Amino acid sequence: MIPETLELCLDGTWLAVCPVTALTPGRGVAALLPDGSQAAVFVDRAGRPYAIGNQDPFTGAQVLSRGLLGSASGRAFVASPLLKQRFDLESGRCLDDDGVAVPAYRVRTATAPAPAAV
Amino acid sequence: MTNPPTIVLIGHGMVGQRYLEALTEHGVTGRTHRIVVLCEEPRPAYDRVHLTSYFSGSTAEDLSLTPAGFMAEHGIELHLGDPAEAIDRAARTVTARSGRVFAYDTLVLATGSYPFVPPVPGKDAPGCFVYRTIEDLLAIEEYAKGRTRGAVVGGGLLGLEAAGALQGLGLETRIVEFAPRLMPVQVDEGGGAALLRTIESMGLTVHTGTGTQEVVTGADGSVSGMLLSDGSTVDTELVVFSAGVRPRDQLARDAGLEVGERGGIAVDERCRTSDPHVYAIGECALASDGRVYGLVAPGYEMAQTAAADLAGGPDRTFTGADLSTKLKLLGVDVASFGDAHGTAEGCLDVVYSDSRSGVYKKLVIGADGTLLGGVLVGEAEAYGLLRPLTGSVPPAAPEQLVLPAGVGAPAALGPGSLPDDAVICSCHNVTKKAITACATLPEVKKCTKAGTGCGSCVKVIGQLLPPAGDKGLCGCFPHTRAELYEIVRTLRLSSFAALLDGHGRPEARGGDGCEVCKPAVGSIIASLAPTIGADGYVLDGEQAALQDTNDHFLANMQRNGSYSVVPRIPGGEITPDRLIVIGEVARDFGLYTKITGGQRIDLFGARVDQLPQIWARLVDAGFESGHAYGKALRTVKSCVGQTWCRYGVQDSVRMAIGLELRYRGLRAPHKLKSAVSGCARECAEAQSKDFGVIATANGWNLYVGGNGGATPRHADLLAQDLSDAELVRLIDRFLMFYIRTADRLERTSTWLERLEGGLGHLRDVIVHDSLGLCAELESLMADHVAHYRDEWAETLGDPDRLRRFVSFVNAPGAPDPSVRFVPERDQVKPDLVLLDISPAAPAGRPLEGSAAR
Numbered sequence: 001m002i003p004e005t006l007e008l009c010l011d012g013t014w015l016a017v018c019p020v021t022a023l024t025p026g027r028g029v030a031a032l033l034p035d036g037s038q039a040a041v042f043v044d045r046a047g048r049p050y051a052i053g054n055q056d057p058f059t060g061a062q063v064l065s066r067g068l069l070g071s072a073s074g075r076a077f078v079a080s081p082l083l084k085q086r087f088d089l090e091s092g093r094c095l096d097d098d099g100v101a102v103p104a105y106r107v108r109t110a111t112a113p114a115p116a117a118v
Numbered sequence: 119m120t121n122p123p124t125i126v127l128i129g130h131g132m133v134g135q136r137y138l139e140a141l142t143e144h145g146v147t148g149r150t151h152r153i154v155v156l157c158e159e160p161r162p163a164y165d166r167v168h169l170t171s172y173f174s175g176s177t178a179e180d181l182s183l184t185p186a187g188f189m190a191e192h193g194i195e196l197h198l199g200d201p202a203e204a205i206d207r208a209a210r211t212v213t214a215r216s217g218r219v220f221a222y223d224t225l226v227l228a229t230g231s232y233p234f235v236p237p238v239p240g241k242d243a244p245g246c247f248v249y250r251t252i253e254d255l256l257a258i259e260e261y262a263k264g265r266t267r268g269a270v271v272g273g274g275l276l277g278l279e280a281a282g283a284l285q286g287l288g289l290e291t292r293i294v295e296f297a298p299r300l301m302p303v304q305v306d307e308g309g310g311a312a313l314l315r316t317i318e319s320m321g322l323t324v325h326t327g328t329g330t331q332e333v334v335t336g337a338d339g340s341v342s343g344m345l346l347s348d349g350s351t352v353d354t355e356l357v358v359f360s361a362g363v364r365p366r367d368q369l370a371r372d373a374g375l376e377v378g379e380r381g382g383i384a385v386d387e388r389c390r391t392s393d394p395h396v397y398a399i400g401e402c403a404l405a406s407d408g409r410v411y412g413l414v415a416p417g418y419e420m421a422q423t424a425a426a427d428l429a430g431g432p433d434r435t436f437t438g439a440d441l442s443t444k445l446k447l448l449g450v451d452v453a454s455f456g457d458a459h460g461t462a463e464g465c466l467d468v469v470y471s472d473s474r475s476g477v478y479k480k481l482v483i484g485a486d487g488t489l490l491g492g493v494l495v496g497e498a499e500a501y502g503l504l505r506p507l508t509g510s511v512p513p514a515a516p517e518q519l520v521l522p523a524g525v526g527a528p529a530a531l532g533p534g535s536l537p538d539d540a541v542i543c544s545c546h547n548v549t550k551k552a553i554t555a556c557a558t559l560p561e562v563k564k565c566t567k568a569g570t571g572c573g574s575c576v577k578v579i580g581q582l583l584p585p586a587g588d589k590g591l592c593g594c595f596p597h598t599r600a601e602l603y604e605i606v607r608t609l610r611l612s613s614f615a616a617l618l619d620g621h622g623r624p625e626a627r628g629g630d631g632c633e634v635c636k637p638a639v640g641s642i643i644a645s646l647a648p649t650i651g652a653d654g655y656v657l658d659g660e661q662a663a664l665q666d667t668n669d670h671f672l673a674n675m676q677r678n679g680s681y682s683v684v685p686r687i688p689g690g691e692i693t694p695d696r697l698i699v700i701g702e703v704a705r706d707f708g709l710y711t712k713i714t715g716g717q718r719i720d721l722f723g724a725r726v727d728q729l730p731q732i733w734a735r736l737v738d739a740g741f742e743s744g745h746a747y748g749k750a751l752r753t754v755k756s757c758v759g760q761t762w763c764r765y766g767v768q769d770s771v772r773m774a775i776g777l778e779l780r781y782r783g784l785r786a787p788h789k790l791k792s793a794v795s796g797c798a799r800e801c802a803e804a805q806s807k808d809f810g811v812i813a814t815a816n817g818w819n820l821y822v823g824g825n826g827g828a829t830p831r832h833a834d835l836l837a838q839d840l841s842d843a844e845l846v847r848l849i850d851r852f853l854m855f856y857i858r859t860a861d862r863l864e865r866t867s868t869w870l871e872r873l874e875g876g877l878g879h880l881r882d883v884i885v886h887d888s889l890g891l892c893a894e895l896e897s898l899m900a901d902h903v904a905h906y907r908d909e910w911a912e913t914l915g916d917p918d919r920l921r922r923f924v925s926f927v928n929a930p931g932a933p934d935p936s937v938r939f940v941p942e943r944d945q946v947k948p949d950l951v952l953l954d955i956s957p958a959a960p961a962g963r964p965l966e967g968s969a970a971r
């Protein structure tokens with residue numbers, strides 16, 4: 001069986017990130033994007049994938065992938081491991097500060113891998 | 119277009135800010151008017167009433183009364199640090215210190231009061247202070263450093279508050295009051311006596327019936343003592359004058375406005391001064407009833423009155439106010455309301471007084487049974503209810519209202535018995551009806567402002583609202599941590615999902631949990647792992663998803679996303695060879711090295727992908743995880759003890775190492791710290807630890823519930839002269855009882871403070887086994903000890919577990935380019951420039967690259 005690949009959409013191009021099995025439900029991993037920026041990629045308990053920017057806008061550190069994933073009212077969020085602000089995983093909006101958001105990426109799982117991202 | 123009319127407000131204190139809010143409520147803003155505020159202090163309005171809480175950790179921001187963005191939103195010009203210096207009423211202008219001149223159509227004076235300093239010699243010497251502003255507090259705090267004695271002149275409300283603050287700063291404190299009793303304005307003689315006893319029992323010295331004649335200064339010109347009017351002298355290095363306040367009416371006087379004989383800017387019922395273009399509100403005003411009010415509630419009423427008058431709103435007047443107050447001074451509740459001194463004709467007192475416990479309660483009852491007022495000292499629970507009942511015949515007999523609960527008192531008179539129009543919050547004049555229209559306390563505060571002044575009504579508000587009763591851990595679980603512990607233990611649940619789906623709130627079931635419950639449950643499962651048959655290794659299976667990032671990577675994350683490495687050094691004892699290994703590892707990986715406050719060594723600046731390589735070297739040399747990242751045992755510090763020290767009476771190092779090895783890896787609601795000292799000189803600071811041990815000639819004394827940190831607490835002596843085995847047995851029980859019953863992130867100190875029955879109950883449970891729990895507690899600990907494995911050694915031995923230690927899932931070999939370092943004092947520090955975020959992105963504008971654009 002070909003393992004499913006998690007893909008992320010950057011400027012209209014789908015990039016393969018990693019096999020879905022590389023992710024633990026409820027936790028994230030960081031991915032290096034071709035432009036040198038970083039994405040934080042997660043799957044939730046139900047197996048749904050998400051990707052947002054990895055840089056924590058409150059500290060500048062590239063750490064959102066290492067936060068804890070949670071859900072509230074059916075929407076998944078990640079809490080930054082540094083100062084604990086929460087970010088909606090679909091929109092990238094900060095739930096604790098209306099004026100702040102991180103990029104949010106479209107993601108999908110595919111069985112035929114797209115060309116590798118890096 | 120003509121210029122909009124200009125309002126100039128002088129003074130941005132509590133009342134000034136309330137006035138601005140009242141204006142905006144009437145639609146008067148920068149869009150309809152030009153509004154200029156001249157503020158003398160360097161910061162916008164803050165909560166002066168809770169000034170003292172600055173010493174217990176509130177920050178200047180916590181105290182702020184000015185919501186962020188308020189001025190901008192309403193188009194108000196605020197000039198900080200620029201007081202008004204002159205008013206020209208003929209030209210209708212105000213000149214500020216900066217030289218700026220503002221023309222006004224309406225002028226509002228809200229200049230407050232200044233503290234009165236009696237004209238005694240030496241009153242201006244260095245070491246003399248007043249107590250009114252945040253700046254005063256900062257100056258007192260600075261001066262008190264390294265000094266040991268302080269005195270407060272004035273035993274009124276503010277004097278007692280200042281005395282409490284000085285004592286809190288570690289000064290031996292005395293209070294000098296001219297009147298024959300403390301708080302002469304608020305309480306009567308009986309209440310003053312109860313207050314005096316309680317305050318003296320707190321270690322403060324009180325001189326009543328004597329004045330201050332002179333502040334004595336030493337050779338360097340600073341305060342060294344005080345000469346009192348009874349001829350005695352007292353030693354003190356710092357004096358706080360708190361002998362009353364005087365209205366700040368000089369500006370008004372100079373402008374020829376009418377002022378009272380004893381001060382205060384005279385105003386009418388609409389708060390207008392003798393010049394119809396000028397209002398005065400708050401503590402600087404002499405109200406139409408001939409009084410100057412030194413409390414915030416009447417000031418707020420004046421602010422609303424003046425704003426309504428200007429806006430042409432519904433008729434509103436201020437004709438005087440109630441002087442009721444409830445205060446918590448030095449931890450003693452004091453309240454007085456209505457006709458507290460019983461001045462009405464034919465009134466009678468009902469008094470309950472218990473000198474042993476410092477409780478004094480008096481109600482003043484009119485001839486027809488009406489409640490006229492009262493004084494409550496030591497126990498002021500009933501204030502919230504009694505004050506609104508003032509002026510009516512209470513629904514229960516007066517004697518029942520003052521008796522302590524349980525002494526024939528009826529089932530406490532509930533706030534339900536209050537009429538709808540009873541004023542519950544006197545600061546903001548809010549009735550019961552307005553409060554019961556809301557559902558929650560935050561809603562009440564938002565919609566009515568009730569509870570946001572002095573706070574004394576919050577308790578009654580709580581009783582009026584539908585029971586919240588939700589003690590749940592978070593939005594996912596309706597249970598407390600202790601309840602979840604019991605559920606996990608008795609049902610042997612080792613899966614978070616099972617716990618959430620079976621015991622979570624209905625709306626959270628099937629979800630992912632949150633950042634609060636996941637680590638808390640992870641910790642419970644880890645503490646109980648051997649007992650419930652879960653894997654003790656915290657990173658396996660589903661447990662991996664529960665841990666905070668620090669536990670997940672077995673290291674503490676630092677500000678640039680790098681990690682620190684802390685190997686365990688039990689008891690602080692280390693061989694030269696091992697020291698060398700640490701040095702070599704640090705050198706080879708370029709880590710910043712620091713001796714910690716916990717008698718071990720912290721290596722900072724490891725990238726996530728370097729952690730396994732670093733630990734491989736350390737484990738090889740015999741080191742284990744120090745659990746600096748976990749809510750777990752940290753260190754057991756020790757002194758050198760009997761082996762080397764001439765005073766030592768036991769081998770403290772041996773004991774410390776034994777305890778550290780026994781409890782290493784134990785997961786708890788919060789971190790655990792310990793120390794062992796070899797004699798009563800206490801070089802290891804055991805009394806500041808969660809469990810501390812001090813050697814005696816006959817064995818060991820065990821102390822529990824100590825804490826350094828943010829809220830230090832001295833540990834309590836639990837048991838004395840214990841043998842080695844007795845000591846370990848008691849600590850086993852103590853720790854397991856704590857782990858079982860504490861709340862999430864609750865250190866043993868706060869847990870012990872909260873534990874019903876306190877130390878006595880704890881001793882009953884774990885020394886006398888009053889609940890029959892001890893055998894189980896001991897066996898839980900035995901399980902922990904038997905199953906302990908070093909997490910880092912386990913991790914290194916398993917390629918699967920090592921997979922997480924990469925910077926990028928799609929480029930496993932690549933280091934994270936944002937984790938870099940620059941030199942600092944011969945070592946390194948994070949290169950923060952690389953992280954490159956503009957400081958505090960302005961609210962309202964999404965960050966670069968944001969999806970919300």
Ligand code: SRM
Pocket residue numbers: 674675676682683684712713714715716717718719720746752753789791806807824825826827828829865
């Ligand atoms: C390294 C060290 C400072 C140092 O350079 O000396 C340190 C560093 C940190 N301390 Fe500490 N504390 C250190 C000794 C202490 C001490 C002194 C002691 O243990 O004797 C105290 C006061 C004693 C006490 O806890 O009662 C102390 C009271 C705190 C507190 C406040 C706890 C409280 O109950 O108020 C926190 C915050 C918390 O835990 O919530 C904290 C938290 C932290 C954290 C974990 C903050 C964080 O979350 O990132 C720091 C991370 C260190 C790291 O990344 O490795 N640290 N910290 C010390 C490590 C000791 C060790 O070897 O394990």
Ligand SMILES: Cc1cc2nc3c(=O)[nH]c(=O)nc-3n(C[C@H](O)[C@H](O)[C@H](O)COP(=O)(O)OP(=O)(O)OC[C@H]3O[C@@H](n4cnc5c(N)ncnc54)[C@H](O)[C@@H]3O)c2cc1C
Pocket residue numbers: 128129130131132133134156157158159166167168169170200201202203228229230231249250251276279366369399400401402411412413414415417443444445572
């Ligand atoms: C420690 C402490 C505890 C207290 N506890 C209580 C309590 O429990 N209950 C209670 O009801 N009250 C309490 N009070 C009193 C309460 O703080 C005052 O009643 C309230 O602050 C009065 O508000 P105000 O705006 O009239 O005066 P303030 O808050 O004093 O504000 C006046 C402002 O005007 C400024 N000002 C003066 N002259 C000028 C000028 N020429 N130009 C520009 N600005 C000027 C001053 O710097 C000040 O910032 C307490 C006071 C203190 C100090």
Ligand code: SF4
Pocket residue numbers: 757758759760763764765766767770795796797798799800801802
């Ligand atoms: S606590 Fe006592 S035994 Fe230990 S070092 Fe200090 S003086 Fe010596």
Ligand code: FES
Pocket residue numbers: 542543544545546568569570571572573574575576
């Ligand atoms: S009575 Fe002061 S806040 Fe309500």
